[in-house]
Amino acid sequence: MQNDSVRSQAAPKVIKILANRVGFSDNYIMKDDVLETIQINVYPWAVPTEAQKRAFDRLSTEEKRQALEDAIEEGFSSGVSDKAMSDIIAEAKADIRDGA
Structure with a gap:
């Protein structure tokens, strides 16, 4: 049981290290130990159609x-x-x- 606890605590750190190595350092978030990429859309209009x-x-x-x-x-x-x-x-x- 203790191994599962250690594994669940280590997973976010491992994922963050891997994410940094593949270029996700500024464009990801962690949610429930799952790596999620985010995208921010920017347009040259305040409210584009x-x-x-x-x-x-x-x-x-x-x-x-x-x-x-x-x-x-x-x-x-x-x-x-x-x-x-x-x-x-x-x-x-x-x-x-x-x-x-």
Whole structure:
């Protein structure tokens, strides 16, 4: 019985070591002694449509990187708005309501 206890305590450590060796060091989580990989999706839109997601997902890694860099640069270049956050939210809600 003690061997099972030792084995269950060692399993997460062994899995973590193996995960680090195969490149999962930043993209995995442990749950019930099972290695689970995670993926964080990043798009150049705050709230992408499903069509935008599919189109972006088809791009090469370099094209995705360039699209993200372009979106970030566009944001930095756009300057500071004189609108209040409540105005921006109201405009966004109106766009959604109007189908824009």
